[in-house]
Amino acid sequence: MRPILAELAVGDSIGTAVVEVDRGRLVRYAGASGDFNPIHYSDRVAAAVGLPGVIAHGMWTMGAVVNLVVDWAGDPGAVVDYQVRFTRPVPVPDPGTALVEVSGTVGALDLAAGTVRVDLTVTHATARVLAKAQVRVRL
Amino acid sequence: MSVNVAFAGRQYSPNPAYEVGREKIREFADAVGATHAAHFDPAAARGLGHPDVIAPPTFAVVVAQRAEQQYIADPDAGIDFSRVVHADERFTHHRPIHAGMRLVTVLHVDSIVERAGLAMITTRAEITADDGGPVATVVSTIAVRGPEVAGS
Numbered sequence: 001m002r003p004i005l006a007e008l009a010v011g012d013s014i015g016t017a018v019v020e021v022d023r024g025r026l027v028r029y030a031g032a033s034g035d036f037n038p039i040h041y042s043d044r045v046a047a048a049v050g051l052p053g054v055i056a057h058g059m060w061t062m063g064a065v066v067n068l069v070v071d072w073a074g075d076p077g078a079v080v081d082y083q084v085r086f087t088r089p090v091p092v093p094d095p096g097t098a099l100v101e102v103s104g105t106v107g108a109l110d111l112a113a114g115t116v117r118v119d120l121t122v123t124h125a126t127a128r129v130l131a132k133a134q135v136r137v138r139l
Numbered sequence: 140m141s142v143n144v145a146f147a148g149r150q151y152s153p154n155p156a157y158e159v160g161r162e163k164i165r166e167f168a169d170a171v172g173a174t175h176a177a178h179f180d181p182a183a184a185r186g187l188g189h190p191d192v193i194a195p196p197t198f199a200v201v202v203a204q205r206a207e208q209q210y211i212a213d214p215d216a217g218i219d220f221s222r223v224v225h226a227d228e229r230f231t232h233h234r235p236i237h238a239g240m241r242l243v244t245v246l247h248v249d250s251i252v253e254r255a256g257l258a259m260i261t262t263r264a265e266i267t268a269d270d271g272g273p274v275a276t277v278v279s280t281i282a283v284r285g286p287e288v289a290g291s
Binding site: 019025028029031032033034035037048049058059060062063064066067070071075076077079080081082083084085086135 | 163166167169170171172173174175177178187188189193194195196197200201204205220221222224225226227228229230231232235
């Protein structure tokens with residue numbers, strides 16, 4: 001069942017999720033997106049540019065955390081605008097996984113436009129990895 | 140080498156059309172962990188009023204980054220990719236991207252601002268269907284570290 005705009009209030013939670021990322025996931029995202037920057041698969045290259053090791057594509061994180069909103073909205077086509085600021089990288093260990101936590105709240109309602117703005121809080125190891133993560137959804 | 144500010148305001152010629160395929164949408168959806176049926180099952184997508192499977196909200200980056208390469212990979216632009224950090228990204232969807240679309244992208248270099256050893260570069264990819272209708276606007280800002288802070 002899709003959410004009803006008139007029944008939403010600013011501050012309402014739309015839910016939370018935890019997404020998991022490992023090196024295999026980064027390889028898969030590289031292939032799917034065409035972003036083959038070696039800092040997303042080579043520790044040697046990552047270290048050479050001053051990173052602690054391989055980091056996730058910021059665009060993977062952006063793409064993964066919005067699923068919370070898509071599943072809540074009930075239609076991927078309902079997302080009319082989505083923006084983020086990348087504030088901190090997500091290091092991805094080998095072996096192992098990194099966890100990214102996301103929670104969403106209603107940030108603003110525009111009844112005339114028929115849209116809701118969902119604000120996402122996205123963290124890894126308690127630090128925010130995205131800022132100003134806002135998704136505008138048409139309901 | 141430093142970033143060439145003369146590129147600010149530049150607009151590129153339309154990119155060759157990108158043909159959106161069902162399997163590419165499914166592959167991208169899998170990669171970001173999207174499980175909504177509208178990405179995978181044409182019947183489910185049609186049930187929501189879409190003509191075919193539709194792309195996840197960030198799929199347009201596939202098309203936009205191809206267009207951005209025209210600029211970023213140009214030696215005259217002076218962008219050392221090993222010093223690039225992605226700062227901001229924004230997708231504005233004028234209509235959902237679905238399988239079977241042919242997308243044409245025009246890249247704009249909206250601004251290049253140098254401050255405190257960083258060059259902040261904002262590009263905008265205007266994506267249209269080959270019928271001319273607007274599909275998505277992708278605005279991306281990258282930060283390029285200057286040589287004086289290399290390796291820091």
